[in-house]
Amino acid sequence: MFELNFEINQFLDTYWQKKPALLKQGFIDFQDPIAIDELAGLAMEEDLESRLVYQQDQQWHAECGPFKSFERLEKDGATLLVQAVDHWHPDAQQLVRPFRFLPNWRIDDLMISYSTPKGGVGPHIDNYDVFIIQGEGKRHWRVGARQTLPEFAAHGALKHCAPFEAAIDVEMEPGDILYIPSGCPHEGYAIEPSLNYSVGFRAPDQNDLLSSFTDHNIDNNENALRYTDIPMQTREQPGCIEQTELNKIHQVMLANCQTPESLIPWFGCMISEAKHDLDIAAPEHPLSDQEIIEFLEDGAQFTRLGGLRAVYFEQQPDLMFINGAQYNCENFTKLAHYLCDQDETASELLVLFQDQPKALSLFTKLVNSGYWYAE
Amino acid sequence: MFELNFEINQFLDTYWQKKPALLKQGFIDFQDPIAIDELAGLAMEEDLESRLVYQQDQQWHAECGPFKSFERLEKDGATLLVQAVDHWHPDAQQLVRPFRFLPNWRIDDLMISYSTPKGGVGPHIDNYDVFIIQGEGKRHWRVGARQTLPEFAAHGALKHCAPFEAAIDVEMEPGDILYIPSGCPHEGYAIEPSLNYSVGFRAPDQNDLLSSFTDHNIDNNENALRYTDIPMQTREQPGCIEQTELNKIHQVMLANCQTPESLIPWFGCMISEAKHDLDIAAPEHPLSDQEIIEFLEDGAQFTRLGGLRAVYFEQQPDLMFINGAQYNCENFTKLAHYLCDQDETASELLVLFQDQPKALSLFTKLVNSGYWYAE
Ligand SMILES: O=C(O)CCC(=O)C(=O)O
Ligand SMILES: O=C(O)CCC(=O)C(=O)O
Ligand SMILES: [Co+2]
Ligand SMILES: [Co+2]
Numbered sequence: 191m192f193e194l195n196f197e198i199n200q201f202l203d204t205y206w207q208k209k210p211a212l213l214k215q216g217f218i219d220f221q222d223p224i225a226i227d228e229l230a231g232l233a234m235e236e237d238l239e240s241r242l243v244y245q246q247d248q249q250w251h252a253e254c255g256p257f258k259s260f261e262r263l264e265k266d267g268a269t270l271l272v273q274a275v276d277h278w279h280p281d282a283q284q285l286v287r288p289f290r291f292l293p294n295w296r297i298d299d300l301m302i303s304y305s306t307p308k309g310g311v312g313p314h315i316d317n318y319d320v321f322i323i324q325g326e327g328k329r330h331w332r333v334g335a336r337q338t339l340p341e342f343a344a345h346g347a348l349k350h351c352a353p354f355e356a357a358i359d360v361e362m363e364p365g366d367i368l369y370i371p372s373g374c375p376h377e378g379y380a381i382e383p384s385l386n387y388s389v390g391f392r393a394p395d396q397n398d399l400l401s402s403f404t405d406h407n408i409d410n411n412e413n414a415l416r417y418t419d420i421p422m423q424t425r426e427q428p429g430c431i432e433q434t435e436l437n438k439i440h441q442v443m444l445a446n447c448q449t450p451e452s453l454i455p456w457f458g459c460m461i462s463e464a465k466h467d468l469d470i471a472a473p474e475h476p477l478s479d480q481e482i483i484e485f486l487e488d489g490a491q492f493t494r495l496g497g498l499r500a501v502y503f504e505q506q507p508d509l510m511f512i513n514g515a516q517y518n519c520e521n522f523t524k525l526a527h528y529l530c531d532q533d534e535t536a537s538e539l540l541v542l543f544q545d546q547p548k549a550l551s552l553f554t555k556l557v558n559s560g561y562w563y564a565e
Numbered sequence: 566m567f568e569l570n571f572e573i574n575q576f577l578d579t580y581w582q583k584k585p586a587l588l589k590q591g592f593i594d595f596q597d598p599i600a601i602d603e604l605a606g607l608a609m610e611e612d613l614e615s616r617l618v619y620q621q622d623q624q625w626h627a628e629c630g631p632f633k634s635f636e637r638l639e640k641d642g643a644t645l646l647v648q649a650v651d652h653w654h655p656d657a658q659q660l661v662r663p664f665r666f667l668p669n670w671r672i673d674d675l676m677i678s679y680s681t682p683k684g685g686v687g688p689h690i691d692n693y694d695v696f697i698i699q700g701e702g703k704r705h706w707r708v709g710a711r712q713t714l715p716e717f718a719a720h721g722a723l724k725h726c727a728p729f730e731a732a733i734d735v736e737m738e739p740g741d742i743l744y745i746p747s748g749c750p751h752e753g754y755a756i757e758p759s760l761n762y763s764v765g766f767r768a769p770d771q772n773d774l775l776s777s778f779t780d781h782n783i784d785n786n787e788n789a790l791r792y793t794d795i796p797m798q799t800r801e802q803p804g805c806i807e808q809t810e811l812n813k814i815h816q817v818m819l820a821n822c823q824t825p826e827s828l829i830p831w832f833g834c835m836i837s838e839a840k841h842d843l844d845i846a847a848p849e850h851p852l853s854d855q856e857i858i859e860f861l862e863d864g865a866q867f868t869r870l871g872g873l874r875a876v877y878f879e880q881q882p883d884l885m886f887i888n889g890a891q892y893n894c895e896n897f898t899k900l901a902h903y904l905c906d907q908d909e910t911a912s913e914l915l916v917l918f919q920d921q922p923k924a925l926s927l928f929t930k931l932v933n934s935g936y937w938y939a940e
Binding site: 198 | 573574577578581582583665666667668669670671692747768769770771772773774775776778779782783786789790791792793794795796797798799800801802803804805806807808810811812814815817818819820821822824825826828829832833836875876877878879880902904905906907
């Protein structure tokens, strides 16, 4: 449905995580996958995270959803932002797919904003990479080179940065794409009522990784390795922590994360867990393996639930991780990888199920969990 | 004041962390450093952690202090336990000192219990090593070999274990010491009103270490290293986490704990932090460097505050860690090590201060913080 109209390898070499890029008409003949009132409807729901940002009397304001009404959007200078719309709106989810030239595990979510003229969230710096796609309307965007700037809270959770010099200064039109690497200041103000689509890429930092690994360890490692000090010798200096003691502490602490491979059980669970709610709707009546086959023989397609995260590791191809859980796929890694690599399955599935009852029964389970659905 | 009466090297070789030992008359002519009513007085204070354990109608009960009165101690079958008495009672603190043949950083605290006849906390397993010293009275102790046993909550925070076979079964008399390694079930019941002193040794486990390190990292590592993926190449399999990616995650996660030495700033702070409140009383009028010298010239001794933890590392002798803070002691490591190694300082201090104004001013600061006090 959406096809990128730029040289991807050149983009990766020149811009990815290095500097901002304007990809003029990155989508040709761009058609908005969602209407403004649909977006507003989603911002009324408990399950989605939404915000309304506006300026009043030269003061910034930010309110959190869910919203009951949208009077403020009848005036200029307002922006409504809704997170993880790809989890709830299959057509909007389509907009994530062209970006799968990047690894799935790096893709965060699709945020959609609607701004009235002059509307914007103000100058700020994100610590994730983002592609901002212009939909309906026009918006004036400014982006600076990666730099450190003073940052301050303009209002509650609205963090702004100091004014910056623009490396890109553009009036975006439908189908234009702006790529902004993490650390680059940016601000956009609508010229006409305007829809913007942000495909975000979050990268974990050391603290994210350490604290998630530690939590996982505490939950899964009840009889954790404990420091011991055999052989012990008397010492002259009781205040000293000796070299062999510190070495043992180091060993105990890192006992189960010495190699990259040892991170797989944790990292697979962690990175496949969605950060926002999913629109999980299991089928009313669980399907049988046989019914799945019949569906497929009738030409049905199965689609992965929007926002569902499914990954496998080059180093451990027998395991698949979906939405925070680990699945053993020994003997049917082909199916597992196919499910992780494709947003939509087609007739190949029938081939993958041939003489593979375990593969079929796992897939049935995933369908009955609401993770894949038939179309 | 207290001197151990057993062969220490032989004890370490044969028993330390291996099996329980009865050290009959481990202290000769043992004199209790604290009276029962003093102990009860401490159990009335907010700052100390205390518990009263007793059986009633064949049910175990455990109450937490501070206590207002002690009716239950007028009857048989009760035990009052007070943690970290060494932090509050200088004479009781003396009982920790003979155990400094073991490294200071491993010593936890001195717990003191008073039991009326038949009183005890019931059969249980600890995950720390302990020396239990018999004071006034007699108590019947049973200790089993290291083993795994069913464990259950006898009452709220009172964890008991199933019955066990005794490897040691003894009527302890004043001055007897029982050494119980972690993991060995034990139970003791008073024969006469009885004081028991427990010098405990806690050893961190992997989860303790990881979560403390992670907290330290979050507090001290604001601009934490973040995962980046330059160079990025297009891929056929977006669902795959490639080997190079997992390697990078591993590197980012362990960026600042690759070597034992890299743990020093965190581990020094962590292990020097007291787990129970200290009785910190800074001098009313801060002393000057000159006054410290005069005190010493007058023959004063300085004593380290009971329970204050002070350590240095063989691998980084220029740093000293006291009560969770790091001190740079370049050029006066001798003073630093002396302070960490000795409970009490004597005239050597004057020598250590000669031509070392920085050493003196650090010590003055420590005295003015209430960490060392003159006697
Ligand atoms: O759409 C907006 O107003 C904000 C977009 C943005 O700053 C982002 O996606 O990083
Ligand atoms: O003194 C007591 O009753 C309990 C002592 C004990 O179990 C210990 O110190 O581990
Ligand atoms: Co932004
Ligand atoms: Co015990």
